[in-house]
Amino acid sequence: MTRIITLASGLLAIATMAAAEDVAPSAVSFADGGAILASLSGMPGDPANGAVVMVDRTKGNCIACHQVTAINADFPGNVGPSLDGAGDRWDESQLRGIVSNAKMTFPDTVMPSFYKNSGYIRPGAAFTGKAPEGDLPPLLTAQEVEDVVAYLATLK
Amino acid sequence: MTRTTSKGVISAAMLSVLASTAGAEIGDKLVVNGDLELTVEAPAPAFMADTGIKTIYSGWLFRDPDTQKIEMDDFDNPGMLYVDQGAEMWNTPAGTSNKSCADCHGDATETMAGVRATYPKWNEAAGVVRSLQGQIEFCRTEHQGAEPWKYAKAEINAMEAFISMQSRGMPVNVAIDGPAQSTWEQGREIYYTRYGQLELSCANCHEQNYDHYIRSDHLSQGQINGFPVYRLKDTQLTTASGRFVGCVRDTRAETFKADSAEFTALELYVASRGNGLSVEGVSVRH
Numbered sequence: 001m002t003r004i005i006t007l008a009s010g011l012l013a014i015a016t017m018a019a020a021e022d023v024a025p026s027a028v029s030f031a032d033g034g035a036i037l038a039s040l041s042g043m044p045g046d047p048a049n050g051a052v053v054m055v056d057r058t059k060g061n062c063i064a065c066h067q068v069t070a071i072n073a074d075f076p077g078n079v080g081p082s083l084d085g086a087g088d089r090w091d092e093s094q095l096r097g098i099v100s101n102a103k104m105t106f107p108d109t110v111m112p113s114f115y116k117n118s119g120y121i122r123p124g125a126a127f128t129g130k131a132p133e134g135d136l137p138p139l140l141t142a143q144e145v146e147d148v149v150a151y152l153a154t155l156k
Numbered sequence: 157m158t159r160t161t162s163k164g165v166i167s168a169a170m171l172s173v174l175a176s177t178a179g180a181e182i183g184d185k186l187v188v189n190g191d192l193e194l195t196v197e198a199p200a201p202a203f204m205a206d207t208g209i210k211t212i213y214s215g216w217l218f219r220d221p222d223t224q225k226i227e228m229d230d231f232d233n234p235g236m237l238y239v240d241q242g243a244e245m246w247n248t249p250a251g252t253s254n255k256s257c258a259d260c261h262g263d264a265t266e267t268m269a270g271v272r273a274t275y276p277k278w279n280e281a282a283g284v285v286r287s288l289q290g291q292i293e294f295c296r297t298e299h300q301g302a303e304p305w306k307y308a309k310a311e312i313n314a315m316e317a318f319i320s321m322q323s324r325g326m327p328v329n330v331a332i333d334g335p336a337q338s339t340w341e342q343g344r345e346i347y348y349t350r351y352g353q354l355e356l357s358c359a360n361c362h363e364q365n366y367d368h369y370i371r372s373d374h375l376s377q378g379q380i381n382g383f384p385v386y387r388l389k390d391t392q393l394t395t396a397s398g399r400f401v402g403c404v405r406d407t408r409a410e411t412f413k414a415d416s417a418e419f420t421a422l423e424l425y426v427a428s429r430g431n432g433l434s435v436e437g438v439s440v441r442h
Contacts, residue, residue, distance in 0.1 A: 064371045075372035079365050110364065112354040122410045123353045129405035136353060 022142035025117045034104030035093040040115065040142035045150030053144050058126065060114065060140060060148060070155065080111060087155040095149045099140070114140040114148075186216055186436075189230055192325055198432035203332070207363055214433050215376040218367070219441060223388065227440040235317060235386035235438030238393050242318025245311065251302030257315075260299065264322055272323035273435050276424040278336040285339040287420045288316055289395065307415035313393040317384050317438045324437035328381045330427045343425025346418060352409025358426070361403075378403070380423065381430040382439030389442060396423050 023040045031037055039045075054062040055073055063071060065079040090098065098105050100115035117138045125132040140148065186194045196214035200207070216224060226232045246264055249256045261267045275288040286294070289307060292315050297304050305312035332340040350357045361370070362378030369375065380396040387394050397414040400422060404411040412418040 075369070077369045077371045077373075079361075079368045079370060079375075110356060110360045112356070120351075120353055120355065120409075121349060122351050124405065124408050124410040126408060127405060129401065129409075129411040131410040139353060 025115050025138045028100060028115065030097055030101070030104045031093070033094070034097040034101070034106075035091075036096040036100055037093045039146055040096070040100070041146050043143065043146060045143070045146030045148070047147065047151040047154050049144070050147035050149070050151030053140065053148050054151065059144065062148075065111070068155065083152065083155055085155060087153045090152075092149060092153055095152045096145065099145050099148050099152070112139065114138065115142070115145050184217060186214070186224075186228065186434075188228055188324075188437075194325055194434035194436055195327065196433065198327075201428065201431045204429060207359075209363060209377070212379065212430060212433060213366075213377055214430075214436065214439075215379055215382055215441060216436070216439060218374045218376040223440060223442050226388075227436070233386065233438065233440055234391070235384070235393060235440065238314040238317045238384075238386075239321050239438060242314040242316075245315055246318060251296070251300035253299065253301045255300055257295065257300075260295075264319065268319050268322040270323055270326055272320040273326045273329050274331070276330065276336075276339075276420055276427060278331065278334065278339075280335075284417075285336050285420060285424055287397065287423055288319065289397070290415070290420065292316065292319070308395045308398045310392070313384055313395055316395065317393060320384060320435060321437040323435040325434050327432050328427060328430045328435060330424060330431060332424070332428045336424065339421045340424050340428060342418070343421035343423070346422045347425055351404055352407035354407045354409075356407045358403070358422075377429070378426065379430040379433060380426050381433040382436040382441070385439050385441050387441055393438070396426065 021042050023038075028036060028040070051071055054060040054068070055071060057064075062068075062083070063073045063076040065077045067076040067078060067082045067084075069082075069084050086095065094105070098111075101113040102109050102111040103113060115138045117136050120136075123132060123136055124130060125136075184196065186196045188194060194214075196217055198212050200209050200212050204212075216227060226234075230236050243264075246257045249259070258264070272288060275291070276285050277291075278284075279286045279291070282294075289312055292312055293304055293307065296302050296312075305315075330336075347358045350360065358378060361375055366375045366377045380399075383396040383399070384393045385399070386392070395414065397419040400419050401411045401414055
């Protein structure tokens with residue numbers, strides 16, 4: 001009985017630690033070609049939530065620029081290429097790099113950097129047009145990036 | 157509707173997209189009231205040689221046929237109501253001078269013809285580049301001695317619409333050299349700056365990606381020859397600087413104010429990218 005409790009609290013501790021151990025946006029390290037080797041949250045991603053994040057206008061809003069056949073959204077944009085087959089073209093660490101800061105993979109790309117929170121010119125508080133109070137969070141949390149990466153990896 | 161995925165390439169394919177978007181019903185000619193043809197396509201000004209854009213296009217070409225049609229008939233164009241309102245204000249005395257605009261400027265169809273086409277413009281006495289709204293506001297407060305109108309709000313927009321109509325069909329022709337040059341350069345700098353948390357510049361969307369779609373929105377070159385614009389979704393007039401506020405805000409940025417020096421400089425620069433397109437008077441957009 002005692003052993004079980006210890007084990008359970010041990011697991012809890014691990015879970016808490018993982019959440020606390022998100023790689024900070026400023027501490028992300030990019031390999032050659034812009035890939036990020038390890039999970040930003042220390043946890044695997046949830047592809048189902050990744051698809052939700054990609055459609056949400058206040059989060060990824062990826063379909064503003066990308067068409068994805070498996071996501072049945074009205075009027076996807078075409079500023080970027082279709083993401084169909086992205087999981088074949090890129091491995092997970094490359095996808096993580098592209099979603100976090102695509103400029104490391106495609107210099108000067110128009111694609112926004114989703115896991116970054118400094119170096120902006122006149123950043124605003126979301127879509128208010130006003131200056132933010134305090135520091136801005138990155139556009140996506142570490143776990144949301146992982147979720148999106150997990151979803152992209154299914155696009156084969 | 158054809159959608160192209162070739163990025164930023166001005167090609168025959170692109171022109172065919174324009175043609176097909178402009179719609180078989182309407183075509184790519186903007187003829188108002190059946191008799192006034194406006195120039196919606198022109199060679200790009202020389203300074204744009206390194207932008208990859210050889211031809212400049214009015215935003216009208218990128219709109220759906222139903223929206224296009226509204227601009228083709230003054231009876232259908234709700235912006236004309238504001239023009240009538242502006243005409244009335246033109247003749248109404250105001251302020252401590254108790255003078256109307258007409259008292260000093262006479263018949264607007266003569267004295268204001270061509271004025272809109274050259275704004276924003278260097279004002280020698282003030283030593284700054286003024287937007288048309290800035291000039292109207294100056295006359296209102298300094299010459300009439302009246303309370304200022306609120307920049308980019310209903311009354312001044314109506315006056316701008318009225319004055320703009322006196323140049324309908326004339327080519328945009330703003331000066332970018334001489335004393336206006338440094339302001340123009342400031343505007344160019346702003347045009348290429350990637351603002352906000354999305355880090356997007358005007359050029360990212362309106363130069364590199366015009367004729368592509370952001371979600372359902374068909375990206376134009378972001379020209380301002382049509383301004384002021386009657387926007388169907390707002391059911392009111394929008395000025396160029398008002399539009400800039402919205403576009404910058406949408407990049408998750410802190411915008412500049414509509415009447416800021418920054419947006420006046422940007423307005424000059426963007427206007428100059430449309431040198432050669434017709435002033436549309438009051439255009440209609442979604």
